[in-house]
Amino acid sequence: MSEFPDDPQAIDLMIAFPFKKADVYAFLREQANDAESKAGAGDLAMPAGYMFNDVGDDADPDEDVIETCIAAMDAVGVAAGLFNLNDQSIEAARRHPGRVHFSLEIDPNDVMGAVRQIREAHAEHGIKAVTTFPAGCQPQVPISDAKYYPVYATCVDLDIPICPTVGVPGPRVPMACQTVDHVDRVCFDFPDLKIVMRHGCEPDEELAVKLMLKWPGLHYMTSAFAPKYYPKAIVDFANTRGTDKVMYAGYYPMGLSLDRIFEQLPDVPFREKVWAPFLRDNAKRVFDL
Numbered sequence: 061m062s063e064f065p066d067d068p069q070a071i072d073l074m075i076a077f078p079f080k081k082a083d084v085y086a087f088l089r090e091q092a093n094d095a096e097s098k099a100g101a102g103d104l105a106m107p108a109g110y111m112f113n114d115v116g117d118d119a120d121p122d123e124d125v126i127e128t129c130i131a132a133m134d135a136v137g138v139a140a141g142l143f144n145l146n147d148q149s150i151e152a153a154r155r156h157p158g159r160v161h162f163s164l165e166i167d168p169n170d171v172m173g174a175v176r177q178i179r180e181a182h183a184e185h186g187i188k189a190v191t192t193f194p195a196g197c198q199p200q201v202p203i204s205d206a207k208y209y210p211v212y213a214t215c216v217d218l219d220i221p222i223c224p225t226v227g228v229p230g231p232r233v234p235m236a237c238q239t240v241d242h243v244d245r246v247c248f249d250f251p252d253l254k255i256v257m258r259h260g261c262e263p264d265e266e267l268a269v270k271l272m273l274k275w276p277g278l279h280y281m282t283s284a285f286a287p288k289y290y291p292k293a294i295v296d297f298a299n300t301r302g303t304d305k306v307m308y309a310g311y312y313p314m315g316l317s318l319d320r321i322f323e324q325l326p327d328v329p330f331r332e333k334v335w336a337p338f339l340r341d342n343a344k345r346v347f348d349l
């Protein structure tokens with residue numbers, strides 16, 4: 061294990077402003093089939109809240125959540141983040157130039173609507189990525205399904221990455237649509253597509269590593285994992301042949317505080333050569349930041 065840098069200058073590839081969880085996650089409660097998730101009480105206002113020690117409080121109605129988030133970033137050394145495109149993030153980018161980059165979340169069930177949204181967001185706001193949650197789409201859409209193919213083609217055309225959630229979802233919805241094996245077919249059909257898998261790829265991290273070795277455009281972000289739980293296969297890969305493939309992403313304020321993440325990061329057994337690519341350089345290159 062090497063020493064964690066004093067000035068991380070990290071780029072966080074999954075970050076948001078504090079919000080009211082019951083409102084944001086209402087769509088997932090509607091999809092749930094168990095009474096506890098449907099009720100959404102307590103930590104399950106965030107449907108994967110049972111997985112986290114403390115999902116954190118909702119934003120105060122009078123709180124300036126933009127400044128709350130920027131202050132949290134400053135406190136730990138996060139230089140910039142990738143935020144979902146909306147009015148709030150647009151205002152944050154105006155106030156804090158260079159610190160707020162945009163991604164766009166899509167549901168491919170409206171195939172051409174999603175394509176138009178991507179093209180308009182790229183033209184008007186310079187989005188740096190498209191994100192998607194296959195198990196959270198209504199109805200679910202497998203990663204390798206034809207509905208996604210126009211989205212992938214658009215990302216190739218605009219030279220921006222697609223960031224799908226891959227692996228067992230935290231919310232209590234079926235997983236088959238986003239297992240790691242789907243990614244292999246997409247990489248074959250779109251060799252120029254940049255894919256950054258998010259949310260762990262569990263329980264098939266070793267398969268994810270094999271696929272990253274196989275496909276040049278395939279990458280991994282550490283979103284939704286406290287650093288002490290980073291999969292061993294991913295840490296080993298970053299330390300060896302995957303130094304340019306693995307990149308940092310947090311989960312603030314959805315399930316992890318930035319304080320907790322950066323308290324634990326120094327204990328991750330990365331080699332010295334890994335820290336700069338992991339914290340920022342890979343993100344700069346892949347997302348053109």
